[in-house]
Amino acid sequence: MKLLNHTTKYLAILLVPLITIWAFIFYYAMLDEIYDSLDDGLDNQKVLLLQRLPANPEILEHKDLELWNHSITPISRQYYDKFETRYSDTLMYMLNEKDFEPVRVFETKMKYNDAYYKIKFITSMVEEDDLIRDLVTYLIVLYLSLMITIIVLNNLMLKKIWKPFHSLMSQLPNFRIEKNHQIKTKDTTIEEFKLLNQSITTLIDQSRARYLEQQHFIENASHELQTPLAISINKLELFLENTNLSEAEFKTLASILDDLGRLTRLNKSLLLLSKIENKQFIDEQPIDFNQLIATITEDFQDLASHKHINLKIDYRARLKFEMNKDLAIVLLTNLIKNAIVHGSQNNTVTIIVHQNSIVISNFGSPIALDTNLIFSRFKKISVDKKSTGLGLAIAKAISEKYAIELLYSFKDQHYFNLYFPKGG
Amino acid sequence: MKLLIIEDEPEMLENMRQTLERQHYIVETATDYSAALHKIGVYDYDCILLDITLPDGNGLELLKTLKASGKDEGVIIVSAKDSLDDKLAGLNLGADDYLPKPFHMSELHARVKAVLRRRHFDGNPHISIGNVSIFPETREVMVENQPLVLNRKEYDILMYLITNKKRLVTKTALAEHVWGDHIDQADSFDFIYSQIKNLRKKLEHATITIEAVYGVGYKLEVIS
Numbered sequence: 001m002k003l004l005n006h007t008t009k010y011l012a013i014l015l016v017p018l019i020t021i022w023a024f025i026f027y028y029a030m031l032d033e034i035y036d037s038l039d040d041g042l043d044n045q046k047v048l049l050l051q052r053l054p055a056n057p058e059i060l061e062h063k064d065l066e067l068w069n070h071s072i073t074p075i076s077r078q079y080y081d082k083f084e085t086r087y088s089d090t091l092m093y094m095l096n097e098k099d100f101e102p103v104r105v106f107e108t109k110m111k112y113n114d115a116y117y118k119i120k121f122i123t124s125m126v127e128e129d130d131l132i133r134d135l136v137t138y139l140i141v142l143y144l145s146l147m148i149t150i151i152v153l154n155n156l157m158l159k160k161i162w163k164p165f166h167s168l169m170s171q172l173p174n175f176r177i178e179k180n181h182q183i184k185t186k187d188t189t190i191e192e193f194k195l196l197n198q199s200i201t202t203l204i205d206q207s208r209a210r211y212l213e214q215q216h217f218i219e220n221a222s223h224e225l226q227t228p229l230a231i232s233i234n235k236l237e238l239f240l241e242n243t244n245l246s247e248a249e250f251k252t253l254a255s256i257l258d259d260l261g262r263l264t265r266l267n268k269s270l271l272l273l274s275k276i277e278n279k280q281f282i283d284e285q286p287i288d289f290n291q292l293i294a295t296i297t298e299d300f301q302d303l304a305s306h307k308h309i310n311l312k313i314d315y316r317a318r319l320k321f322e323m324n325k326d327l328a329i330v331l332l333t334n335l336i337k338n339a340i341v342h343g344s345q346n347n348t349v350t351i352i353v354h355q356n357s358i359v360i361s362n363f364g365s366p367i368a369l370d371t372n373l374i375f376s377r378f379k380k381i382s383v384d385k386k387s388t389g390l391g392l393a394i395a396k397a398i399s400e401k402y403a404i405e406l407l408y409s410f411k412d413q414h415y416f417n418l419y420f421p422k423g424g
Numbered sequence: 425m426k427l428l429i430i431e432d433e434p435e436m437l438e439n440m441r442q443t444l445e446r447q448h449y450i451v452e453t454a455t456d457y458s459a460a461l462h463k464i465g466v467y468d469y470d471c472i473l474l475d476i477t478l479p480d481g482n483g484l485e486l487l488k489t490l491k492a493s494g495k496d497e498g499v500i501i502v503s504a505k506d507s508l509d510d511k512l513a514g515l516n517l518g519a520d521d522y523l524p525k526p527f528h529m530s531e532l533h534a535r536v537k538a539v540l541r542r543r544h545f546d547g548n549p550h551i552s553i554g555n556v557s558i559f560p561e562t563r564e565v566m567v568e569n570q571p572l573v574l575n576r577k578e579y580d581i582l583m584y585l586i587t588n589k590k591r592l593v594t595k596t597a598l599a600e601h602v603w604g605d606h607i608d609q610a611d612s613f614d615f616i617y618s619q620i621k622n623l624r625k626k627l628e629h630a631t632i633t634i635e636a637v638y639g640v641g642y643k644l645e646v647i648s
Contacts, residue, residue, distance in 0.1 A: 234526070
């Protein structure tokens with residue numbers, strides 16, 4: 001859920017009790033005011049009646065409450081002394097409404113010409129059910145208009161305010177540390193966004209510096225390893241020739257030599273990987289992949305026949321693509337070698353060249369490989385100790401460099417598909 | 425044949441010196457730029473092995489000086505950097521070959537021999553061993569003056585073993601030389617065996633033989 005909708009949601013929920021509570025307070029406050037003014041009005045009627053009485057003594061004969069809105073009843077002295085002025089609510093039948101409606105009643109007393117009277121005044125009162133109905137209607141309208149205003153304002157204002165944030169967010173998913181593209185921050189006066197922009201810029205700059213440092217560290221370390229490796233290998237080779245060794249000793253030394261060879265290959269692969277990532281293969285030329293595949297498979301023919309694997313190459317189209325030649329060789333060599341090394345004996349490794357793609361497939365273990373791990377560094381799928389675990393990682397790095405899609409799939413056979421970008 | 429090794433790493437230098445001396449070359453050494461500059465100014469060599477990263481200068485500068493002074497020594501650049509730029513720069517400056525570290529001793533012999541051969545045969549390229557003659561220019565092989573038909577790999581294997589005759593050549597070194605660097609991660613080098621078997625069959629009437637050494641490598645011997 002968007003932040004914008006979140007705040008709106010909370011506001012919508014919070015406003016319901018708020019408005020309800022407010023409605024109660026408002027209702028009683030208003031009712032209180034109405035009673036107050038009605039009672040004042042009734043008081044005023046009494047004053048008016050007393051003023052008119054000397055001139056119009058027939059007022060004392062007014063008994064019909066419904067006709068005169070007041071009635072005057074003579075009372076005894078005792079009753080007069082005990083009587084206290086009071087206001088009360090009651091219902092009265094209204095002819096126009098044909099229903100009992102609430103009325104306000106004011107009962108008071110007076111002494112006139114030594115006689116005692118009780119006077120009753122009435123006035124029509126506000127209809128509470130109508131008042132509540134109206135109040136609820138208006139409050140719902142108020143609530144809805146408040147919500148609409150909030151949503152519209154939020155959308156307009158927050159969108160504008162959050163612009164630096166959204167601009168940042170649209171760039172971050174595309175950020176790749178290995179590519180040297182900058183994140184462009186939008187200037188803003190909002191403190192929080194300023195801080196965010198600053199932090200992101202610093203974070204990216206620092207990460208990028210570390211990344212480059214590490215990249216060059218791997219490259220430098222690999223370089224530095226070459227000489228001691230060369231010395232060890234050569235010393236062992238000289239030693240093997242020099243000395244009269246028993247077969248067992250000879251084989252032990254030879255296996256050390258083999259391990260040093262593996263170390264050398266690993267080192268070379270690491271160096272190659274960091275060189276690809278450090279963009280040290282610039283020189284590009286159109287590569288004829290049909291021809292390249294023919295050359296590479298010829299080199300692998302001996303390995304394949306040794307494993308009784310039949311190499312089947314099907315050129316369905318001519319595929320040309322512009323890239324670095326050494327990298328093209330490494331890419332296809334690694335994939336073809338992978339298919340042969342992991343291919344099962346007495347079976348076929350198939351290479352099909354299409355207009356814009358190459359498919360290399362081999363029979364092997366009957367279970368699909370983990371697509372998440374297969375192209376990762378040092379994730380060895382097999383237990384084969386001679387493999388460096390970098391071959392497919394290198395192939396992936398090369399294909400990514402040229403926007404070639406390298407995909408793995410499994411259906412009876414293990415398939416490695418290379419999809420070349422069109423017009424490349 | 426007189427060789428000069430310019431290499432600042434003493435152990436590397438010692439290894440190279442030992443193995444080349446065993447091939448009966450006269451080997452001189454220089455461990456830095458100024459010593460090397462002095463030596464190439466005074467003496468003539470048949471082949472110079474040149475490390476490009478020297479403590480007091482760049483090997484490529486030495487190569488420039490050498491070529492500028494009109495000397496035509498064979499030069500093999502030996503480098504730990506294995507960088508394409510250095511390789512291209514070196515070859516453009518007139519180096520004969522580029523050998524990235526680490527390398528096998530047998531590979532070093534092969535490269536040195538190839539350079540010397542190109543410089544000294546002068547149109548009459550021809551190697552004889554036992555009753556076998558090899559013509560590297562045309563890649564032809566004769567056994568007692570009868571042509572022997574070899575495929576590309578068989579020829580490369582034979583040539584490599586002859587270059588390193590009577591010395592142990594490991595399977596790894598042989599595979600990397602004949603099948604190229606990219607074969608090097610193959611799960612085993614046993615596939616070499618079938619080519620060796622074919623080669624042995626073809627060399628039935630030759631007075632040279634390819635011996636297996638404890639399953640580690642091969643050695644070419646001359647039958648006397």
